[in-house]
Every structure is written in C-alpha cells, then in structure tokens.
Amino acid sequence: MKSAGSLSPVVLFLAQTINIIAAADRGAYEESLADLRRVIGERSQRDQPAEAPAALLDTPSLLAICGAYYQRLVQGDRFDVARKAFQLVGDETSHPAVKEFCAGRLNQLNLIGKPAPPIQGTDVDGKPVSLASLRGNVVLVVFWASWCLPNSAEIAWLDQVHETYRNRGFRILGINLDTLQNGDPKLETVMPNIRRFLVDHNVRWPNLVNGTGAHDYARAYGVTAIPANVLIGRDGTVIHLDLSRKNLDRVIARAVTRQ
Numbered sequence: 652m653k654s655a656g657s658l659s660p661v662v663l664f665l666a667q668t669i670n671i672i673a674a675a676d677r678g679a680y681e682e683s684l685a686d687l688r689r690v691i692g693e694r695s696q697r698d699q700p701a702e703a704p705a706a707l708l709d710t711p712s713l714l715a716i717c718g719a720y721y722q723r724l725v726q727g728d729r730f731d732v733a734r735k736a737f738q739l740v741g742d743e744t745s746h747p748a749v750k751e752f753c754a755g756r757l758n759q760l761n762l763i764g765k766p767a768p769p770i771q772g773t774d775v776d777g778k779p780v781s782l783a784s785l786r787g788n789v790v791l792v793v794f795w796a797s798w799c800l801p802n803s804a805e806i807a808w809l810d811q812v813h814e815t816y817r818n819r820g821f822r823i824l825g826i827n828l829d830t831l832q833n834g835d836p837k838l839e840t841v842m843p844n845i846r847r848f849l850v851d852h853n854v855r856w857p858n859l860v861n862g863t864g865a866h867d868y869a870r871a872y873g874v875t876a877i878p879a880n881v882l883i884g885r886d887g888t889v890i891h892l893d894l895s896r897k898n899l900d901r902v903i904a905r906a907v908t909r910q
Contacts, residue, residue, distance in 0.1 A: 667686070667690045668716050668720075671686045671687050671690070672719055672720050672723060674686060675720060675723035675727065676723055678727060680723075680724060680727055680732045681732065683720075683732070684732050687736055687739060691739065691743055710746075710748045713746065713749055714748060714749070714752055717737075717749060717752050717753070718752075720736065721733060721893075724736065725891075725892050725893050726895065726897055726898045728891075728902075730760055730892075733756070734760050737753040737756050737757055737760070738753070738757060741757065751875075755873060758873035759872070759874070759892055759893075760892070761873075762872065762873065762889040762892070763889055763892070764888060764889065764890075765889060766888055766889075767790075767792075767883045767887055767888065767889050768871035768872060769781075769782060769783065769865075769871075770782040770792070770824065770859070770871075772859045773859070774857040774859050775827070775842070775845060775846065775858050775859070775860065776857075778857065780824070780857045780859055782883070782887075783887075785824070786885070786886075786887050787820065788820045788821065788822045789816075789820055789821045789822070789883070789884060789885055789906045790822045790824055790882070790883040791821070791822070791823045791880055791881075791882050791883075791894070791903070792825075792872065792881045792882075792883065793809065793823060793825050793878075793879075793880045794826045794828055794861075794868075794869060794872070794874045794877050794879040794880065795826070795827060795878065796827060796829050796831075796832075796877055797829055797841070797844040797845055797847070797848040798829070798832070798844075799877050799878065802877065803848075803852065805878060805896070806852045806854060808899065809823060810853075810855070812899055812900055813856065815900070816904070820885065820907055821903060821906075821907055823856040824856065824857060824858075824859075825856055825857065825858035825859070826858070826860075826868045826869065827845050827858055827859070827861060828869055828874075828877060829841035829844060829845055830860060830862070838860060841860075842860075845860065878893075879892075880893060882906060884906060884909065885906075885909065
C-alpha cells in the first residue's frame with residue numbers, strides 16, 4: 652500500500668479490498684467500514700467511478716469479495732455495519748450482479764429484530780409443519796438443495812448442534828429449494844432426489860419444499876443463494892443470519908439461554 656502510486660488500478664483495488672476484509676477479520680468492524688468509505692470517497696474526489704477497477708474483474712471474483720466481507724460482518728454480529736456497508740456499495744455500483752447481491756443481503760439484514768415470516772405447510776413425509784407451533788423454541792431455518800454440495804458437508808455439524816441443544820429448546824426446520832433450479836422442475840420430478848438426500852444423510856428434522864405464493868419461503872426470507880439459514884428466537888423474531896461452522900455453536904448457545 653505504501654507504493655500505491657506504482658500499482659495498477661486492479662492491484663490497488665485488490666489491496667484495498669484485502670485491507671478492508673483484514674480489518675473485519677481482526678474485529679475492527681468500524682475501521683473496515685471507514686476504510687470502505689475512504690476508498691469510495693477518494694475515487695469520487697478524483698471524478699472516477701468508485702467501481703472502475705472492479706469492472707476489470709470477473710463477476711465471480713467480485714461476488715466472492717463481497718461475500719467474504721459480508722461473512723466477516725455477520726459472523727461478528729455486526730449487522731449494523733453490514734447494512735451501512737452494503738447500502739454504500741449498492742448505491743455506488745452499477746454492476747448488475749453486485750447491485751443485486753447488495754440488495755439481496757440488505758433484504759435479509761432488514762429481517763433482523765422483526766417477526767419471522769410465517770412458514771406453514773406439509774413436509775416431505777406428509778405431516779403438517781408450522782413455524783408458529785415451534786414458538787418458544789430457538790429455530791434455525793435452513794435453506795438447502797439436493798444438488799448443493801456445501802449442504803451435504805454441513806449436515807454433520809448441524810446434526811451435532813441439534814443434538815447438543817435439542818433438550819434446551821432448539822429446533823431445525825429445513826426448506827428445500829430443488830424446485831428453483833433452472834427450468835422450474837415439477838415437484839414430482841425433484842422429490843426422488845430430495846428423499847434420497849434426506850435418507851443418505853440421515854436428516855432427522857422436518858423439511859418442506861419451497862413453493863409459490865404463501866409457500867415461497869425463499870422469497871419471504873430474501874434467500875437468493877445457498878447455503879443460507881436464518882435463526883429465530885424464542886419470541887418469534889429473527890436474531891441472526893447465515894450461521895457457519897465458525898459461529899454456529901456460539902450463537903445457538905447464547906440464543907437458548909435467553910428466555
């Protein structure tokens with residue numbers, strides 16, 4: 652960074668991005684937000700688009716950078732910083748995929764502290780399931796698909812946490828998104844894959860298949876990519892998002908102690 656004047660715009664952009672994410676990594680969330688504002692502000696003062704170097708990167712790389720920063724902020728419980736950061740980036744960028752990413756994350760972040768959207772339907776075993784009936788428990792709503800490999804990897808640690816806290820009022824509710832694949836496959840077409848996944852991984856919590864209208868749970872929860880999950884407190888309000896193996900146990904342990 653000291654020799655920034657000799658760096659190409661793309662390398663400078665990546666260096667600045669790494670610096671912002673590194674600040675979040677060490678828990679300096681406000682500093683990371685200040686760095687983001689400074690970088691965008693400096694480009695504005697030079698009458699350069701804030702996203703100019705980013706435009707030279709491919710879309711997956713840009714989304715990976717945004718996703719990495721987002722994960723640091725939510726894992727640190729800094730939803731306030733995440734809202735400000737992604738509002739700022741969303742306002743400044745004209746890159747369609749980045750703008751969509753920011754809008755999607757803001758939609759989810761705006762759920763925090765609000766009543767969880769209702770979930771009510773019939774699970775894959777034909778049993779009635781409703782989020783309302785689980786009120787008084789801490790509920791992790793997990794969005795998944797049979798074709799998403801990360802979902803396979805996370806089953807083991809979700810099951811471990813489920814067993815650890817089940818007797819303390821912790822529940823998991825799965826929402827399958829196989830019907831949202833390209834081509835809009837019919838339920839009867841994807842159901843064999845869903846059942847096979849659940850049996851192969853010995854999934855023991857109830858699972859509903861995402862539908863339309865009132866049963867479009869992904870839309871209600873602002874889920875546009877998976878893996879994704881939403882944590883709901885005993886009072887029925889959303890208290891956390893996108894828990895990972897890194898913070899799952901800590902956040903669940905804290906949540907179940909609240910009355």
